[in-house]
Amino acid sequence: xxxxxxxxxxxxxxxxxxxxxxxxxxxxxxxxxxxxxxxxxxxxxxxxxxxxxxxxxxxxxxxxxxxxxxxxxxxxxxxxxxxxxxxxxxxxxxxxxxxxxxxxxxxxxxxxxxxxxxxxxxxxxxxxxxxxxxxxxxxxxxxxxxxxxxxxxxxxxxxxxxxxxxxxxxxxxxxxxxxxxxxxxxxxxxxxxxxxxxxxxxxxxxxxxxxxxxxxxxxxxxxxxxxxxxxxxxxxxxxxxxxxxxxxxxxxxxxxxxxxxxxxxxxxxxxxxxxxxx
Amino acid sequence: xxxxxxxxxxxxxxxxxxxxxxxxxxxxxxxxxxxxxxxxxxxxxxxxxxxxxxxxxxxxxxxxxxxxxxxxxxxxxxxxxxxxxxxxxxxxxxxxxxxxxxxxxxxxxxxxxxxxxxxxxxxxxxxxxxxxxxxxxxxxxxxxxxxxxxxxxxxxxxxxxxxxxxxxxxxxxxxxxxxxxxxxxxxxxxxxxxxxxxxxxx
Numbered sequence: 001x002x003x004x005x006x007x008x009x010x011x012x013x014x015x016x017x018x019x020x021x022x023x024x025x026x027x028x029x030x031x032x033x034x035x036x037x038x039x040x041x042x043x044x045x046x047x048x049x050x051x052x053x054x055x056x057x058x059x060x061x062x063x064x065x066x067x068x069x070x071x072x073x074x075x076x077x078x079x080x081x082x083x084x085x086x087x088x089x090x091x092x093x094x095x096x097x098x099x100x101x102x103x104x105x106x107x108x109x110x111x112x113x114x115x116x117x118x119x120x121x122x123x124x125x126x127x128x129x130x131x132x133x134x135x136x137x138x139x140x141x142x143x144x145x146x147x148x149x150x151x152x153x154x155x156x157x158x159x160x161x162x163x164x165x166x167x168x169x170x171x172x173x174x175x176x177x178x179x180x181x182x183x184x185x186x187x188x189x190x191x192x193x194x195x196x197x198x199x200x201x202x203x204x205x206x207x208x209x210x211x212x213x214x215x216x217x218x219x220x221x222x223x224x225x226x227x228x229x230x231x232x233x234x235x236x237x238x239x240x241x242x243x244x245x246x247x248x249x250x251x252x253x254x255x256x257x258x259x260x261x262x263x264x265x266x267x268x269x270x271x272x273x274x275x276x277x278x
Numbered sequence: 279x280x281x282x283x284x285x286x287x288x289x290x291x292x293x294x295x296x297x298x299x300x301x302x303x304x305x306x307x308x309x310x311x312x313x314x315x316x317x318x319x320x321x322x323x324x325x326x327x328x329x330x331x332x333x334x335x336x337x338x339x340x341x342x343x344x345x346x347x348x349x350x351x352x353x354x355x356x357x358x359x360x361x362x363x364x365x366x367x368x369x370x371x372x373x374x375x376x377x378x379x380x381x382x383x384x385x386x387x388x389x390x391x392x393x394x395x396x397x398x399x400x401x402x403x404x405x406x407x408x409x410x411x412x413x414x415x416x417x418x419x420x421x422x423x424x425x426x427x428x429x430x431x432x433x434x435x436x437x438x439x440x441x442x443x444x445x446x447x448x449x450x451x452x453x454x455x456x457x458x459x460x461x462x463x464x465x466x467x468x469x470x471x472x473x474x475x476x477x478x479x480x
Binding site for chain 1: 311322334337413458468475
């Protein structure tokens with residue numbers, strides 16, 4: 001049985017295939033013919049490819065097993081009407097531009113959302129980056145506050161250290177809501193903020209979140225929202241209202257981005273549906 | 279809508295006939311569309327059967343292709359009706375192939391079907407008939423084993439007789455891509471037939 005002889009790895013099989021198909025320009029054909037003349041395996045490959053081409057062309061046609069003519073009922077069912085006709089227009093080749101348009105709209109929408117989200121992410125990163133800077137201070141307080149924490153939890157007046165005084169509302173926030181604001185706190189703005197930062201601080205645990213951490217937590221809250229509260233409205237009572245931060249509406253950029261995203265995705269869905277119905 | 283017949287050359291009889299039938303079908307004449315079906319159902323079934331090995335599935339694909347063609351008569355913009363129908367059928371066959379890959383079934387049912395016999399030629403003696411049958415079997419199996427795109431290109435070029443440009447238009451790819459698929463497909467066929475090449479030599 002004659003075995004297949006492999007061409008040398010450096011011989012271009014595609015070139016031989018193109019030669020066998022007669023797809024080579026004159027110059028390439030000279031090169032390929034020289035290769036075939038010098039390499040028996042290449043000559044065998046060309047002969048085999050020609051045999052395969054002939055055999056493929058001679059494959060018998062499969063015999064049809066049914067009649068594919070449409071009945072009146074088929075035609076009535078398939079006739080496009082109403083929304084299908086409208087939908088079908090989106091699959092029209094003349095509306096092929098809707099695909100890049102949809103891609104562009106979605107990209108713009110996503111970019112807008114990222115831009116909208118970025119300012120609120122950056123301070124969060126900044127504050128989490130600030131934490132290590134506070135850590136040595138926390139470490140310095142660490143052991144003392146770890147023991148002071150539970151003690152402060154029992155006593156109502158944490159007059160010893162300001163940090164201990166700030167710990168108390170944190171625990172109260174867990175125990176019951178709304179927590180009574182500590183009267184012993186230094187500044188009014190600061191006194192309003194521990195309540196807001198109480199849960200995160202307390203969730204970290206009293207021993208793992210020493211007063212320095214609470215200070216950072218308070219700083220975070222102050223960095224993200226309380227500045228307008230203090231500057232714009234000095235009234236502490238109003239600044240502590242639970243819904244005071246949510247009164248700001250979504251930005252125009254956010255709305256536009258969402259609209260672009262929805263329109264883009266909608267276009268994609270329409271094209272997809274048009275192709276499905278087609 | 280413009281006159282579709284203007285896209286056909288004067289000496290292209292079948293093309294003129296097809297365009298007239300399409301125009302009548304577009305106007306709601308079901309008989310005209312069914313005349314088109316009669317003209318092309320054998321050819322489309324032969325084409326799809328090379329792409330979708332299961333005969334029942336192949337028949338379903340062809341039926342779906344004609345349904346799709348009827349639904350989209352309004353989208354036909356002239357040119358070759360045969361190419362248009364073939365493109366629809368190829369796309370339908372490709373969809374089925376993709377679905378089969380997600381949910382594999384019996385790989386090649388008719389290879390196990392003993393009732394299948396190669397068509398007998400006029401001068402075919404039994405020995406030659408067996409040889410031809412074996413050649414068809416191994417080549418069909420090898421064809422089924424290569425990539426969908428390569429198989430489609432080879433079937434359209436070698437079996438259905440479309441030229442490179444027509445296949446490129448049907449597949450929505452460049453001429454070079456079509457040539458590359460055909461050449462690489464043939465090389466893949468040869469690799470698949472490595473142990474049975476003696477059937478095809480001489």
